[in-house]
Amino acid sequence: MIPTLRLARKYTSVFIALFTAISLAIFSAFAADQNLERKLEDLSPTLQQAIASVNIYQSLSKNHYRKLPLDQKHADKVFQRYLDRLDPNRSFFLKKDIDEFQRYREKLASSLKSGDLKPAFEIFNRYRKRAGDRARYLLARVDKGIGGINLKTDAELVIDRKDSPWLPDEKAQRELWDLQLKDSILSLKLNNKTDEEVIEQLKRRNTNLLRRLHQSKSEDAFQTYINAFTSIFDPHTQYFSPQTAENFDINMSLSLEGIGAVLQSEDEYTKVVSVVPGGPADLAGQLKPGDKIVSVAQGKGKLEDVVGMRLDDVVKLIRGKKKTLVRLEVIPGASKSQTTRVYEIVRDKVKLEEQDASSKIIEVKDKGVTRKIGIIEIPTFYIDFRAAQAGDPNYKSTTRDVRKLIAALKKEKIDGLVIDLRANGGGSLQEANELTGLFIGKGPTVVVRDSRGRMEKQEDPDPKLLYDGPLAVMVDRLSASASEIFAGAIQDYGRGIVIGSQTYGKGTVQSIQPLNHGQLKLTLAKFYRVSGQSTQNQGVLPDISYPSLYETRDIGENKLPDALPWDTINPVKFQRFGDLSAFFPQLDKKHKQRTKNNPDFVYLNEMKDYLSRYENKTKVSLNEEKRRLEIQSMRSQRLAIENRLRKAKGEELLNNLDELEEAEQANADNKDKKKEADAFVMEAGAILNDLIRLKKQATKPAQAA
Structure with missing residues (x-):
């Protein structure tokens, strides 16, 4: 951002002002980049955090529904959960790091009870170093251009490495990072990015990650560690830092102007946890739980890559004044191909009248x-x-x-x-x-x-x-x-x-x-x-x-x-009131007969099979031609499923999936369309009608022969 210049004298030329502004902007950008090259400073726990950790331990021990002794077995689980939260895909830590951390694991139970946070912070600081090494390595690779990177290889990348062994050494680490870089390049190229745009986006993405690491606060380490502890009790028990607690209160009151979605960080991505009923995202009808947000744009402006960005910074980009447009580029939760879609959402307050019961x-x-x-x-x-x-x-x-x-x-x-x-x-x-x-x-x-x-x-x-x-x-x-x-x-x-x-x-x-x-949410x-x-x-x-x-x-x-x-x-x-179970076999039989050729139920079953085929993939190809053919095959299968539904309903067929997105957006904007009963409501009515008829038949008096 170019700083505002106050001219010392009225006769200072516009040229000099402009030149100075540009020079300052270039210097600021250079200084910012140079700032990212400095060594990451270690984070240390505060006294308040140590006191809070003891309070949390005592509260969970006394008040939580599940009574768990903090023995070595459960301390081991906390230790593993903490590592999984920091490095879920096992891309950062080396085996020698994990071996070194074993001394902390053995004393973790006593550390949690006493409020000793030093072990947790040392592990967090090591994670930041390894993650910084990866970001710098990838920046250096991308800086040389991507023309020399082989995308004709037969290599594959394991998508989920949570059960893979820890990386044995730096050589294996760099080999994995190279594979991950190829996957990122392919994902962007297959979303119609030019080589220049791919380079620019990957530079920005890894610079964001470096910036996030430099901006890390002791609260980030504390919250991650304490939630690794609270999570062994149950998934709804959670510590909120003072800042997170404030955001939680805002979400619960539904008072903030935005899109009406609950977000969380997952690895380098911002993931949609849930969509608030009656909120702008819900009314738009596109964003779904499990979707990963990769870019955000204000109005019709340029999409800004948010992979590697802090969650609170992503939230700031998405929030805004009501009646303004925000565009989100997302990887749908059901997609393993990394193919993205762009959704348009008009910000607003969550409208309580949209949550009203209706008939x-x-x-x-x-x-x-x-x-x-x-x-x-x-x-x-x-x-x-x-x-x-x-x-x-x-x-x-x-x-x-x-x-x-x-x-x-x-x-x-x-x-x-x-x-x-x-x-x-x-x-x-x-x-x-x-x-x-x-x-x-x-x-x-x-x-x-x-x-x-x-x-x-x-x-x-x-x-x-x-x-x-x-x-x-x-x-x-x-x-x-x-x-x-x-x-x-x-x-x-x-x-x-x-x-x-x-x-x-x-x-x-x-x-x-x-x-x-902060605050503690616990299950009672x-x-x-x-x-x-x-x-x-x-x-x-x-x-x-x-x-x-x-x-x-x-x-x-x-x-x-x-x-x-x-x-x-x-x-x-x-x-x-009675036992309806005697009617269930007949109701189910009639339901299956009725829906066997129902276009909407046929479509739902086909989509279920389609998603299950691709969601269970454990590897992706790093061969550009093969990957492109796979995506074309996926898209053609999806298009065929959509067109079979449209043909059965007598609707105009689609030429491509882009037209489908336009049709979905039009349906989301069509309030009259939303008021129509869908096929599943109609079938529920038919099932209830069957029950009414069967109950009447059951109560008819038997006729004499």
């Missing part, structure tokens, strides 16, 4: 009979706590809104009701409890068990049964927490049928505890269904299953390391 009516025709099926979509379990505590009679909540929607649907004389909880990540436990009460009349809805084994039942506060008609609940892999409590209760009571795919499996309760330095309790089954890890299994694209992805509680296990307690007393 529509679909019609299902069956043997000359047309039945009306009400659909209520609930994106999240929300409540305006402040308004409710202030005594506002019109405060908003999921249950209050659903009451009104059901009343309106009853006036339309619906024959059945579907509650759509797909992609509903949860929210207020109070709302899950009260919403369940609208359909069961009275009784328990969920049991909460704390770390001491004490049980507390959540009871329906209102004995009135608002809706007693045929009911179905739609769920998918992204339905979690409060959604699982509701779906599990409906299933246990025999009140309705659950349709979709296995839910996420988030059945634990967390609490935020302030520390002398588990949820159990009234039948005694935990919702943790396993989630809710549907009665009638839909195919799911998430089955092959690392999404779900059971994919997370050290997740608390599924277990059971004694069931509590509750009054079942």
Whole structure:
């Protein structure tokens, strides 16, 4: 950036000012680059961090749901988890480093108890040195140009090296870095970058990494180390530094103007953890959990490479004033080819009205009979706590809104009701409890068990049964927490049928505890269904299953390391409405017959097979021609799948996948399109209609022969 110059005298020439400004800019850039060449200064722990680490150890030992003795076995796990967080792909540390660190591993348990952070910081400083060596090595290689780099080799790169042996020496280290450089070059070239653009982007990427290493603070080392410790208890127990805690509070209040996505660092990338319902990214309909952000652009400006950049710096680039455009270049989570896509998102605040429950009516025709099926979509379990505590009679909540929607649907004389909880990540436990009460009349809805084994039942506060008609609940892999409590209760009571795919499996309760330095989020309790089954890890299994694209992805509680296990307690007393399981075989048979040739279900199964073929790849070719042919094959297969769907629906066929991206963006912008019932909602209505008919047949009196 050219600094603003104040002219000493009015008659100073424009030429001199311009020349001085340019000279200063060049000098600043040169000085910055020279600054990156200096030796990385070692980081040291602070007294506040040492005190915080002791507080964290004591709090986890006393209060966490899972009681873990900090013996050598668990200290070994912390040690390995710390190394994995610093060097997940085993590209930096050498075997001699790991051998040297063994002396710390043997004393790690006592170090954690006493607040001795020196071992953790020495390991972190070694990581920074090795990562700096790699960045400088790659910069030197790229500085010579990429024309001489052999991209006609038959070599392959192992994508995931987490189980590979540590590199034996510097020679093996450089050989790996050369392979990784070739992969980066190929990824950029195959995304239509010229050689000059490839060189520029790789220089910027590795300079970013060097800059990030120089900008590292003691808090980075402390947070990484402490979270390696907290993670052995369960994946939701986490330490937040003062800065991270501030960002967490902002995300929870949904008050910041941005895109509405939760991000985290993974290796050198910024990864999408989740997309906030009702946020700009959710409404755009393109960004998905697991996507990796590689570049960010303001408006229609130039994309800025963010690989190797600090997470907080990436977040600053993505945040901005509402109604402004941000473009994200991402590697889709399902892609192993590193092929990128560019998504356009208009920044805004998360609109609470976009999270409101909404309803529509679909019609299902069956043997000359047309039945009306009400659909209520609930994106999240929300409540305006402040308004409710202030005594506002019109405060908003999921249950209050659903009451009104059901009343309106009853006036339309619906024959059945579907509650759509797909992609509903949860929210207020109070709302899950009260919403369940609208359909069961009275009784328990969920049991909460704390770390001491004490049980507390959540009871329906209102004995009135608002809706007693045929009911179905739609769920998918992204339905979690409060959604699982509701779906599990409906299933246990025999009140309705659950349709979709296995839910996420988030059945634990967390609490935020302030520390002398930052905050600790720790797991205090588990949820159990009234039948005694935990919702943790396993989630809710549907009665009638839909195919799911998430089955092959690392999404779900059971994919997370050290997740608390599924277990059971004694069931509590509750009054079942009946047993619907006798109808499931017939319902499933009819569902499969109906969807066998349904274009949307055929498409979903084809996409599932397509993704599973490429997601399970462990290596990528470093031969440009071979890699190009592989990508062309992948794209042609994807295009064929898309066109088979479009042909079946009588839509215009696509010439290439670029047209698909344009069509997806147009659909995301089309509000009327979003209001239409999708094929999976229509099928849920058809399944519920089958249940209505089968139940009527079952209650008909037997006729005399």
